[in-house]
Amino acid sequence: xxxxxxxxxxxxxxxxxxxxxxxxxxxxxxxxxxxxxxxxxxxxxxxxxxxxxxxxxxxxxxxxxxxxxxxxxxxxxxxxxxx
Numbered sequence: 001x002x003x004x005x006x007x008x009x010x011x012x013x014x015x016x017x018x019x020x021x022x023x024x025x026x027x028x029x030x031x032x033x034x035x036x037x038x039x040x041x042x043x044x045x046x047x048x049x050x051x052x053x054x055x056x057x058x059x060x061x062x063x064x065x066x067x068x069x070x071x072x073x074x075x076x077x078x079x080x081x082x083x
Contacts, residue, residue: 049058
């Protein structure tokens with residue numbers, strides 16, 4: 001795993017040095033890395049569930065992720081208001 005990540009981390013350290021550890025470009029890079037990482041992991045999990053478990057399990061054990069997401073956002077908002 002470290003061997004695979006070494007070139008990627010080296011590239012990001014170069015980018016941060018070039019942009020002097022901050023600024024708009026570093027922020028955009030962080031947002032882009034987060035977005036791409038999130039999409040890759042989400043797609044990988046979806047593919048594994050589809051290939052290993054199939055659609056039959058998803059039909060039986062469907063979880064309402066929209067409701068969970070809405071509750072998590074509301075709880076986070078309340079926490080931010082209280083803190």
